[in-house]
Amino acid sequence: MKMRLSNLAMCLLLSTMVTPASAESPFVFGPDEVVPKSIKPGAKWKEGAVSLPAWPKDVDLIEIRLDRPDALFTYSIDRASLATGRDGVVRYTIVAEAGSGARNVTFEGIRCTPNGAYRIYAFGHGRAFKLATGGDDWQPIGASASDAVRKELWRHYLCVPRLFKPRPARDQLRMLRSGRVPEIENSGFLTN
Numbered sequence: 001m002k003m004r005l006s007n008l009a010m011c012l013l014l015s016t017m018v019t020p021a022s023a024e025s026p027f028v029f030g031p032d033e034v035v036p037k038s039i040k041p042g043a044k045w046k047e048g049a050v051s052l053p054a055w056p057k058d059v060d061l062i063e064i065r066l067d068r069p070d071a072l073f074t075y076s077i078d079r080a081s082l083a084t085g086r087d088g089v090v091r092y093t094i095v096a097e098a099g100s101g102a103r104n105v106t107f108e109g110i111r112c113t114p115n116g117a118y119r120i121y122a123f124g125h126g127r128a129f130k131l132a133t134g135g136d137d138w139q140p141i142g143a144s145a146s147d148a149v150r151k152e153l154w155r156h157y158l159c160v161p162r163l164f165k166p167r168p169a170r171d172q173l174r175m176l177r178s179g180r181v182p183e184i185e186n187s188g189f190l191t192n
Contacts, residue, residue: 047089052107052122052129053081056093062176064094066152073098075149079173081107084166088112090158091121094149105129110150112159112166116141118150 056078064075078093085091089109096104105124111117117138122129141150157175160167167175 046087048085048087050085050091050109050121052131053078053091053093055124055127055129056081056095056105061095062173064149064152064157064176065179066148070145071148072145073104077153077176079176082169082172082176084169084172088166090153090166090172092153092158093124096149108150110141110154110158111138112154112164114164116151116154116159118147118154 057080060078060080061076062079064077066075073096076095076097078095081091081093083091089111091107091109093105093107096106103124106120107122107124107129109119109121118141119138120132122131124130141147141154143151155161158167158172159165166172
């Protein structure tokens with residue numbers, strides 16, 4: 001009897017292996033996603049046109065205070081170039097100044113996505129901007145030292161926490177001038 005059952009089990013196993021791959025499986029591997037009829041697929045995000053700003057003036061620079069005592073550079077943002085486009089991208093010119101006085105100038109954009117994303121449009125060279133070549137895609141904002149200023153801008157100055165949208169322009173400037181976001185905005189509660 002045991003021998004017949006094991007032979008029968010072996011035949012069943014072999015018969016399932018011989019069936020063509022195109023045959024439907026009788027097993028359900030996961031439930032189908034239930035999407036309410038009221039939800040329509042949205043349009044895919046598309047970046048708007050970008051024009052390069054004027055070279056930053058020293059009187060328009062606002063220093064960005066970082067929570068890093070080991071920062072090698074002093075970062076400033078050009079308030080004259082700070083703008084939020086119709087596509088939701090906050091674009092700005094940032095100036096990184098070393099202790100020796102050497103400056104790096106870039107024109108960048110930040111998207112207020114859940115983890116933040118940035119893109120460098122142009123580098124400063126000879127008091128003019130030179131378009132960045134390659135790297136046309138958006139990069140995630142990381143935790144490295146080179147991304148510290150972008151993380152601060154995304155998290156505390158340019159984007160509304162947990163709503164993933166840009167702050168109004170007047171609030172962006174107010175936050176940049178006064179410093180970090182008040183603790184009440186980071187308390188874990190969504191605002192109305």
